[in-house]
Amino acid sequence: MKELPKPNFAKATLDKAYEATKYEDDIYKLWEESGFFNPDKCIEKGVCKKDAKHFSIVLPPPNVTGTLHIGHAVMFAVEDLMVRYHRMRGDRTLWVPGTDHAAIATQEKVERILWDEEKKTRHDLGREVFLDKVNKFASDSHDGIVNQAKKMGTSMDWSREYYSLDEKRNLAVRKAFKKMYDEGLIYRGDRIVNWDPKMQSNVSDIEVVRKEEKAQFYYFQYGPFVIGTSRPETKFGDKYVVMHPDDKRYKKYKHGDTFECEWINGKISATIIKDEAVDPEFGTGVMTITPWHDATDFFMAERHDLDKEQVIDLDGNLMSAAGEFSGMHILDARPKIVEKLKEKGLLVKIDEDYMHAKATNSRGGGLIEPQIMKQWWVDVKKKFVMQNSKIEGIDNGKEYSLQELLQHVVRSEQIEILPERFKKQYFNWVDNLLDWCLSRQIWFGHQVPAWYKGDEVYVGVETPEGGGWAQDPDTLDTWFSAGMFSFTPLGGVDEETDDLKAYHPTSVLETGYDILTFWVVRMIMMTTYMRGEIPFETVYLHGLVRDDQGRKMSKSLDNIIDPLDVSKKFGTDAVRLSLIIGASPGNDSKLSEEKIGGFRNFANKLWNISRFMLMNIDEPKISVKKPEAKTLADRWILEELENIKYKVKNGFDIYNFSFAGEQLRDFTWNELADWYLEISKIEGDKSEILNYVLNTILKLWHPFMPFVTEAIWQEVYDEENLLMVEKWPETKDSTVYTNDSVNLSDIKNIITGIRSLKSDYKIDPVKKLKVVISAGNKKGMLEENVAVIKGLARLENLQIEETVEKPEGHVGFVEGGAEVFVDLTGIVDFEKEKKRLQDEINSLQKYTKGLEGKLSNKSFVDNAPEEVIVKEKEKLEESKTKLEKLEGQVSNLN
């Protein structure tokens, strides 16, 4: 690694404060140029073995619609965390980057820009010119995204980067489409779709969002019936009147009966239909239907084989069926139609407070107008013969539907979803799965690989031989290509590449829970079908990042936290930590600059801890050998280090990253810095231990805070090695219990107790006091630590006896069975002391009484496990002894 450009680091000592911006770019360059983001290089250099267990993630590709937001930062932080951990553990680790063309979203964005800047539509430009523009936009977005991802410190293998609309992915799409078509899983048919007149495309059910809105609800006389509707403008073609078969009010009317009645544009002939889809409680329990422009009506018409007539065109204007209203936009026509019906005496009443859920396109917000159109669909219920299954419980030669595959792999726990409650949501969706409408009337995306000549249809991977074939102008739903992202970035549809063999199924799909139904379901569907494999073993769903008040971040609220801004301000490590600590899978988290600032402080703390340690290490070296402990504090910190190693590993293993980070921070700050380093100033001569501890915590912290840890590593250990590919510290496989020979808590408590008294009496912290300890069986242990207690509690003199009466003018407290007497001659406030001791005695008495009650309760003694009883007895003994001593002190106040 010597040939690599070395960042311009200061030598020998660290700067006083960690300045992230000074290091981050150089560090990233160092990593990138080392080549270790690529597992091939790791194998070559022995970072991992070729046959090591693999750990692979395909990055959920950000949309090329612009710049990244804080949600992407979470994704980067969490995935990089896992990837760095596994890489250091020696797993064969691959993280594949990519970007998504995001068909509708991107086209819509470019169309808007085009309109804002040039007042032109895509039709003014034509398909080719427009697509050039979109591609240019996408390419610029892509570059920005890559740059941002690198700023976040992501250790992705850029040599394997993919784009959802590149040639390889396009080939995969064409092959998949053909395979599904050949097996009858893709069909072209006239079905009702969600048409967006604004965007001039249909969108899938999942892309439709409903918005509650107050609307007018009209009641009209329709022959002998009163019908209700919120959409009078659709009623021209209505010639069926429907009611529930069990509705007694309309018992005398029979299914199939016809009658003549006066309607908007004159007399019509209507037919009575009985169908259970009608809710007798709603309105009058009678409705007319418009199969061409309503999904419920459509399916009703299908059931009874009724005529369907188009009333509204694709621009939202009324057609010839509307007679005098034809050519008028539906929204303009509505009041006029109502007016006309009123004049004819057919308007019964208007309900002004009707709550209506209007359907809108989640992209662009256009009002959805259902239409019947010829579209391409995936049949999710159709059975096909499985031929390539490697899935447990799915047999080759047997028949399955896509829906059954989706159900099977999650139910059989071959795919784990975290947090588990999202399984319910998954099945809620999958069990009620409808056919998937694939085609979109937009230009940007994978063009449908179907060609037409007259009535002939050809579906294939390449343009058919022979002239006269015209390709379907529509493009495919972006999720069709996205559904194959576990494997298309590793190879293709039908070739077995080395990458596919080595890294598929991928280990984890890490993404936001909001995308579960859009993407996760489709990935499982496409992958199980195309490859006969699960796409990933675990789905880890992160929550959404909200502002400090819990609101979604949005431009209009002006509460957006831009990851790059805050990275610059506080350092990338701080941003990453703030997104990981305090966040749990599937739950939203709140973020504020204050929170990030807190973690910036921690990064600096780690830097300064290292700075101090470095000053006290004779010869910094990379070491994994546990050094010899000479004092109680040494034994204690080494034991705590073992504990924290286990806790962090365990946190990673159970996907509780927040817990791992929190524990590690507590150890680093509250134990190592606040106690051990302070003690080391007194005891001295700790070069070996400090070196070992520093080594270890830098490794443990690296996945969380890659930049500052690598910066320190490079400064301290220098030369050949990158922390990024150091070996993860070995840990035991269970909790390590602390025993007395490594327990520092008595020492800590005595020191804290003395400090507390000092603070209580408002004694100048610098003033040195005299202390006598009646130590009992703790005498030996305390004597060994006289210097530590004296130093940290700032004592002039410390006398330790096995038993000693409280000297005059002293104030006492009890800690760990020892009585500590602090010399406050001349300043003791006897009343205050009396109260302090009495308060403690009171609460202790209550506590003791509780314990006694518990232990004399027969059912407790009979039922509780032995170890619990033993523990309670010990507690009782302890508190009794303490009580005795406190009572002695109070009676001896002088």
Added chain:
RNA sequence: GACCAUAUAGCUCAGUUGGUUAGAGCGCUACAUUGACAUUGUAGAGGUCAGUGGUUCAAAUCCACUUAUGGUCACCA
């Protein structure tokens, strides 16, 4: 309407299979400023674990109901 979450200190959250005198960070109060760090240190205040009832020797933890907040799905012309 169906289903799923969440409710613990002023704020953000921990609390693993029921057994702690319920914890952390931020904020707050008081004190401390020349050798790792003021992006700091020391000490402290602050909680009837949403409510009610139940199970149990034992409930923040399990169960039922209630209330509040959020989410997913279904939506009715």
